[in-house]
Each structure stands twice: as C-alpha cells, then as structure tokens.
Amino acid sequence: MSEFFKAELKDKFLRYALFRDDFFEVDYLYNEFLHPNYSLSFAQQLILEIQTYDPDLIDTMSGNGAKVFMLSAKAATQEFLDQGGFTQLFIQEEEKWDNFIDHLGVVRNTDKRKTIGVTTTKPKYKKEKLLLYGLFSAVVISFVFTLYSIATKLMQRENYISVTDFAKSVNELKIENRRLEEQVLQLQAVLQLKDSTAAGL
Structure with missing residues (x-):
C-alpha cells in the first residue's frame, strides 16, 4: 500500500470518528474501509500511527485483548482535517523533496558549468x-x-x-x-x- 493511500485512510478514520461522536470499536473502521483486502491489525496499526503523530487527534481504549479496541475523535480532530489532514501533510512532504531534488540538480549543473569554464x-x-x-x-x-x-x-x-x-x-x-x-x-x-x-x- 502506498503512503498516499495510507494518508487518505487515516483521514477517513478521523472523519468517521467525528461522525460517530462517541467511542466505537475498531471493527467498524475495518468493515467500512479495509474488509476484505486488509486485516484488522492493519487498521489498528494506522490508528496507532495517528496517535504517534499527534495524541490529541484521537482517543483510544484497550480491551478484548487488543491495545486499540475502541476509539473516539477529540477536540483537535476537526481543525486538523480542515487544514488538509494527513493527505495534505503527505503532499507537502513530497513537494519539499521535489524542490530539494530540483535545487540539487541546479547546483550540480551550475558547478559543472563553472568547472568547465x-x-x-x-x-x-x-x-x-x-x-x-x-x-x-x-x-x-x-x-x-x-x-x-x-x-x-x-x-x-x-x-x-x-x-x-x-x-x-x-x-x-x-x-x-x-x-x-x-x-x-x-x-x-x-x-x-x-x-x-x-x-x-
């Protein structure tokens, strides 16, 4: 799975959490967005990645033998999505790398021209x-x-x-x-x- 698709899934998880307005089981996210092509553990992994990035985006509860059993949106979730969410973060990161590579190419060409001169x-x-x-x-x-x-x-x-x-x-x-x-x-x-x-x- 590409990083861009993972970023989109994380945003979908957050929107779904906002829609629910209460704690709900991870199974709902799995059934809604990942079944049958991916496992439940993959959904739990994405939720943990969201929390690792910013603990204020989502609230989780362990249970039933799983570290992430239930989750709920938090106050900062809506603002984060309004700013573009994980998808926008991915795009910005890609643009930074593109600009860096372009700049590196320009510097190398300039150095070559200077050396030749x-x-x-x-x-x-x-x-x-x-x-x-x-x-x-x-x-x-x-x-x-x-x-x-x-x-x-x-x-x-x-x-x-x-x-x-x-x-x-x-x-x-x-x-x-x-x-x-x-x-x-x-x-x-x-x-x-x-x-x-x-x-x-």
Whole structure:
C-alpha cells in the first residue's frame, strides 16, 4: 500500500470518528474501509500511527485483548482535517523533496558549468589572444617594412623625380596603408568579440 493511500485512510478514520461522536470499536473502521483486502491489525496499526503523530487527534481504549479496541475523535480532530489532514501533510512532504531534488540538480549543473569554464574556456581564449596579438604585430612590422621599401626606392632614384613617379609612389603607399588598416581593424574586431564572449561566460 502506498503512503498516499495510507494518508487518505487515516483521514477517513478521523472523519468517521467525528461522525460517530462517541467511542466505537475498531471493527467498524475495518468493515467500512479495509474488509476484505486488509486485516484488522492493519487498521489498528494506522490508528496507532495517528496517535504517534499527534495524541490529541484521537482517543483510544484497550480491551478484548487488543491495545486499540475502541476509539473516539477529540477536540483537535476537526481543525486538523480542515487544514488538509494527513493527505495534505503527505503532499507537502513530497513537494519539499521535489524542490530539494530540483535545487540539487541546479547546483550540480551550475558547478559543472563553472568547472568547465575554469578548466577549458580560459586556456582556449588565452591561446587565441596570443595568436591574434602575434598577427597584429606581424601586420605592424609589415607596414614598417613597406614604408622602408618605398622610402629606399625614392632615395635610390635621382634627386629630381617626375610628378608622375612621385604620385605613383604615394598612391602605392596609400593602397598598402589602406590594406594594412583594414587588417588591423579586422583583428581588433576579432579581439573585441573574443573578449565579450569570454566575459559573458
């Protein structure tokens, strides 16, 4: 028999006791709710469990060789049933366990995410940052060498150069400069994206 069914039976016993308004034999409860599938001793056991939980819920008398022979409702019985009785107590207990298990699952998942973030994410982004900074340095060095190369070409020519050659050299410098600026901007955008992603984790 499930614990929920036992809780329902206890509430039925208490309601029946309220209905009787006097002492009555346990046999009445047995015949009303348990016969023929369960024994009389099981009914007596449920009554003892009620008394163990709260002695003010039910009054019992021994007799005829049994510890629980007769019983009667008490003043607190009605109030207890109005609050939901043993059925409500069972539901509340189940909800507590459900909440505890749910909370335990959330804590475990959070701990796992933290552990994964510490052990795998940070080293990964650290390597990527080093790689991107290396590429950024390479772009800067390339830009410097380009300037040096163009300046060397100009210095090796005659002191007087034509306007066309000068304009051509300046145009080459602008094109190279624009290409390098685009690479720098792309690398900066990648770095910012990685930083924001790492901060979000």
